[in-house]
Amino acid sequence: MPELPEVEVVRRGLERWTAGRTVAAVTTLHPRAIRRHANGPADFASLLTGRTLAAARRRGKYLWVPLDDEQHALVGHLGMSGQLLIQPPDAEDETHLRIRISFTDGGTELRFVDQRTFGGLAVEPLVDDGAAGLVPHSVAHIARDPLDPLFDDRAFLTALRAKRTGVKRALLDQTLISGVGNIYADESLWRAKLHGEHPADRITKPRATTLLDAARAVMTEALAVGGTSFDSLYVNVNGQSGYFSRALNAYGQAGQPCPRCQTAIQRIAFMNRSSYFCPRCQPLPRRRDAQRGVGQ
Numbered sequence: 001m002p003e004l005p006e007v008e009v010v011r012r013g014l015e016r017w018t019a020g021r022t023v024a025a026v027t028t029l030h031p032r033a034i035r036r037h038a039n040g041p042a043d044f045a046s047l048l049t050g051r052t053l054a055a056a057r058r059r060g061k062y063l064w065v066p067l068d069d070e071q072h073a074l075v076g077h078l079g080m081s082g083q084l085l086i087q088p089p090d091a092e093d094e095t096h097l098r099i100r101i102s103f104t105d106g107g108t109e110l111r112f113v114d115q116r117t118f119g120g121l122a123v124e125p126l127v128d129d130g131a132a133g134l135v136p137h138s139v140a141h142i143a144r145d146p147l148d149p150l151f152d153d154r155a156f157l158t159a160l161r162a163k164r165t166g167v168k169r170a171l172l173d174q175t176l177i178s179g180v181g182n183i184y185a186d187e188s189l190w191r192a193k194l195h196g197e198h199p200a201d202r203i204t205k206p207r208a209t210t211l212l213d214a215a216r217a218v219m220t221e222a223l224a225v226g227g228t229s230f231d232s233l234y235v236n237v238n239g240q241s242g243y244f245s246r247a248l249n250a251y252g253q254a255g256q257p258c259p260r261c262q263t264a265i266q267r268i269a270f271m272n273r274s275s276y277f278c279p280r281c282q283p284l285p286r287r288r289d290a291q292r293g294v295g296q
């Protein structure tokens with residue numbers, strides 16, 4: 001699933017190619033693509049048609065485009081395989097094209113393509129979120145991400161160290177810190193030399209600060225190369241892949257030597273997915289501490 005760097009790459013593409021353009025028509029080709037829009041395809045189209053799109057915004061993994069009525073936004077959920085693509089009107093339809101949005105200028109279209117149909121688009125009302133201004137209703141409960149200028153380091157560190165759970169579970173809690181998914185959690189923990197099962201409430205403040213710094217660094221580096229693409233399911237708005245997969249130190253590297261100590265990276269099951277870590281650089285916490293870090 002796309003994480004902060006991948007969603008930010010898409011956001012930048014949308015800002016470049018759709019900001020200031022007025023919607024001419026909307027065609028929904030698959031009902032699941034707008035299942036989060038409760039009133040159906042006709043209402044979805046009517047709320048967008050004739051509206052001018054503002055610059056796309058993002059919080060963590062959540063992406064939205066405010067409309068010029070200043071009351072609604074087009075919200076995008078990429079899911080596992082959702083793609084927002086900019087295409088010429090005469091380009092051949094993609095196999096898994098779900099939604100087409102054309103503009104009054106007759107130029108490129110915005111297309112939502114989703115092979116697995118876990119993602120989708122919706123038009124949502126905007127609500128006041130204080131210093132952040134207006135955000136979609138579904139985003140208001142999501143925490144800021146570590147690349148957000150308004151992210152409060154001190155508040156995050158305090159909340160993290162109050163969690164009675166493993167530190168990786170805490171990193172994946174989007175109400176605590178947004179934008180970090182399985183890939184960047186493993187990479188951040190590797191850089192900070194922390195095991196994912198280390199109890200969050202037993203992390204010292206310096207180690208917690210190191211972990212936050214690592215999360216910022218790894219996502220900034222991933223963003224610089226277009227994010228992480230393992231297959232064709234994640235691409236930017238122009239259909240191009242990201243290249244951070246070539247720089248991963250832990251995630252997906254089971255059996256490969258740790259870049260720091262040459263010990264083989266290990267894989268373990270974690271929350272119906274996988275965790276990757278170096279058993280030497282990131283030793284398991286003592287059993288008593290590990291038990292304190294299981295669940296909430």
